[in-house]
Amino acid sequence: MITFKRKVALKIAMVSLALASIASPLAWYISRLNAEKGIVSFAMEESHRVLMHRRDSQRIDMDAEKSARTLVGGLFEIAEIYDSNGIKLAEAMTAEGQLLEHEIHHHAPPSYQDSMYESFNLSADRWVLQVFTPLREGNGNLAGYFEGTRLVPAWQKKQILVDSLTVALMVGLASLLCGGVLFPVVIRLSSETQRKTQELLESHISMMEALGRAIAKRDSITGAHNYRVAWVSAILAETLGIKGDRMQALITGSFLHDTGKIGIPDAILLKPAKLTEDEMKVMRTHVTIGEEIISGSGWLDGAREVVAGHHEKWDGSGYPRGLAGEAIPLVARIFAIVDVFDALCSKRPYKNPLPLTEVMDILQKGSGTHFDPKLLKVFSSIASKVYETTVHASEAEMRALMKKMVRRHFGN
Template sequence: MNSFNKRTAVRIAIVSMLLAAVASPLAWVVAHKTAEEDTVSLAMEESGRLLHHFGAIRLGDADAGTRASQAANTLAGGLFDIAEIYNRRGNKLALAMTGEGQAVEAQLPQHTRPNYNKPSYQSLTLNDGRWVLRVFVPLQEAAGNGEITGYFEGVRVIPAWQRKQMLANALRAALMVCLASLLCGAAIYPVVVRLSADNARKAREILDSHIAMMEALGRAIAKRDSETGAHNFRVAWIAARIAERLGLPEQAMQSLIVGSFLHDVGKISIPDAILRKPGGLDAAELERMQTHVTQGEEIVGGIGWLQDARAVVAAHHEKWDGSGYPRGLAGEVIPLAARIFAVADVFDALCSRRPYKEPMTFDQAMAILDKGTGSHFDPDVMTAFRPIAAEVFDRLDQCSEEDARRLLEERIRRYFG
């Protein structure tokens, strides 16, 4: 299992457990409340049926007390442990209790004369630990309609077996929700991993296409300038090594690598008569050659993923003392990526074999770079480069274009992948 899959598994497991930890108690509360309400609803329904059976709904005549007593005695022996029936004025007509009812009556909170028009209930845990449900039902000849003729109040002491059953059912519901949360996480994991693998594959394909396009542009530039593509690979790799010493963040590294590789993209627009002229350029030709910088800016500026290369492309001929072109920027006004590239570019040019020159030795190249520090090159960039310069020289000495390509690709995969 790779690191991403491990992180994904851990995160999904944590989320699943948190969900279970939150949802399970809620499920327990809901299930317990539902069982409680079901018990109350059954009690209300059955009490209403019995009250109608005994005629204890019509409580305005002389026999109302007798009928109310019969109904209360029946209810107290069945669904309720205390049954009280009142007339419409709130006067108590009947009271019946079981032994359990007598034991809890003194612990029940007292209330005023009944005067309500909707059924309700109370769930109470008494001082001795017993759990009781107390219902309040207005009596009407037509359920939910008509004039209120009296009131029924009942108290049910929940027996231990029923309480245990309700708690067990609530616990079962909570465990089911907990299990469902964990199973959901287990089911989501392979889906997330699969989608992530697909995204990674597509990202690699896009990166590969970008690298291929970048290489094609680099080779086109090199062929126009009578160069090989190895120079572009080398200077981009050297620039990345210097930037690592300076601690550039990932986004800045991406910009530096692409900009370094395509620094001379504007040369595509320069006529061959100037670009490949064997001798020196006259003033007009030199001015035309220098336009490759602004031409390069326009080229990379029109391609979305190359926008970040603009800093190097636009300023790779600027110098620390302001004597460069095209804008004559100086010091830290020059983008850091361009200052890094300047060191990498000159070092590679000095140490590489060209059709018109042999490569310099390491000491010769470093002497020129040291001489240009503070005028051409940023002193801080040179300070970062000096400790790795010999290693870079040895690594690139006799390095083929394919070797240079592999070196740069490793850095591209690190910072773009």
């Protein structure tokens, strides 16, 4: 759970940092743009107020020079006034404006209908705003045009920068705080989900064990057999690097491999003597019966490959489908080795257990005919270990080992 919390914390932190890295520059840009628009709006309003604040009888060409001089020095470095035909009536500029005049772009006579502005940098420390606004009389008729060029002063640039950075930092901090608030919520929800999942898993395992015990009660084997073959199969699969869904399918399939024996009559299933050919045909139907029982059972569907294929043989002489080689599912090939191994190592009503050396000799004779030779070679390397663990283990001990295996491969 600690590892999970660290993973969640890391992922939330990464997402929060990503959001902050995206949102902060965006917030800075929007804040700067709003400040820029604020400057322009104020300049437009002020210029319009100065230029249009006259007696109703005056026209815009009267006192144009005076109005232009009024607007430079405070708001603008360059102020230009045009009549309604786009003819320049007056122009005034500061000393700084005279320098700007040679650097800024000159355009054709004005003819626009709506206010607009341009923002650009002449150099790293020279930020210029140009305002273009039509001047209208009280009745809405076009009276002329005003164009002003403002060099944004250092103090204003600094204020905009500080304000923009403040907004950006606040947005970034908010993103990080949201991540911090979300962490305990995600952990709580995840813990609840994990608890529910674990409860569901436990109910599934209980159902699997109940079905396995029912099979063992009807057969001549003990319940420990199902735990042993499932555990040993999982050990072999781990050695082969198998995990995830395939491992889960192998474990459930190994535990329920003989489910179909529920449908075999006691006279055949429990017969102490050798079965006749007709009885053997009936016995072999347990594979098909078992496949039918688990099919459509939700999470047990994965067990189908083992249940349906654990009596197939490498050379194609097995049943019920006569599959050969790698056409036999890998999990079924793994289980086939383990099932025979456990049968030879265990005491049955009709036989005593065999020593490990004799068991391995029998298995080797089946290499390439009954068993996948590559898998058998891998199993031979771990046979001594699993034999020592399982040969004298009680059902309770094997159940405990199997529970650990289930938690390892089914748990969250």
